[in-house]
Amino acid sequence: MRIIAGRHRGRTLAAPPGDATRPTADRVRQALFDMLWHAPWGGRTTIQDQLVLDAFAGTGALGLEALSRGADHCTFLETGRAALAALRANIAACGEEPRTAVLAADATRPPHARVPCGLVFLDPPYRKGLVLRAIAALEKAGWIAPGAIIVAETAEDEALDLAGYERLAARAHGAAMLHVLRAAGGNGC
Template structure:
């Protein structure tokens, strides 16, 4: 597993042993970031200069990819000890400590955000319907900016219904589906 593009391109990322963490594959991350940058509803500003939240961060691959491509700051939320060790090692290897924050917290009940994020990644364990519950928690804690892009990875057979969010793209990659949604707010009309 490695960073695909940007200032950290080619940087190998550490992953914990075992099946507790399921890192997003390089090819899926490549497809996701290509979509974010090149889709009619996207563009480089979707990533560049954004505040990013990587919930269920695992190795931090999604947030670190965003930092590599020009995001201003990434906050990573994770609870698994082995994943936290790998995550912190990956942030250090990329020398991104000044632009990163790691929160050992439950993403469904996160601490209050200081500033909302414009790009939110959710990659929870499959089959537990965690995305809707997490979005409710993140929204209540002020993590999701009006009109933010939310990227959620689920199993292919998981339905995703988030009232008020506008689906802008769905892509299947093997056993996973990437859902890209626009949060309610001032920019939501741009997604239609």
């Protein structure tokens, strides 16, 4: 697993042993960031200069990819001890400590945000209903900015219907489905 593009392009990322963490595959991340950058509803400002939240962060691959491509700051939420160790090692390997915050916190019971984020990644374990629970909790805690882009990864056959969010895209990539939503209250990020 590696960073696909930007200032950290080619940087190898560590993953914890075992199958408790399921990192987003390089090809899926490539497809996701291409979509964010080139879709009619997307563009460079979808990533560049954004405050990013990587919830269920695991190795931090999504948030670090966003930083590599020009995001201003990324907050990572993760609870697994092995994943937190890999995440911190990956942040250090990229030299991104000044532009990151790592919170050992559950995305379904997050602490209150200091500033809302314009780009939110959710990559929880599949088939546990965690995306909907996390979005509700993150919204209540102030993590989701008006008009924020939310990217949620689920199992391909897992439905994701969310009132109050505009569905911008849904793309299958093998066993994974990427859902891209826009929060109410803005015309984009």
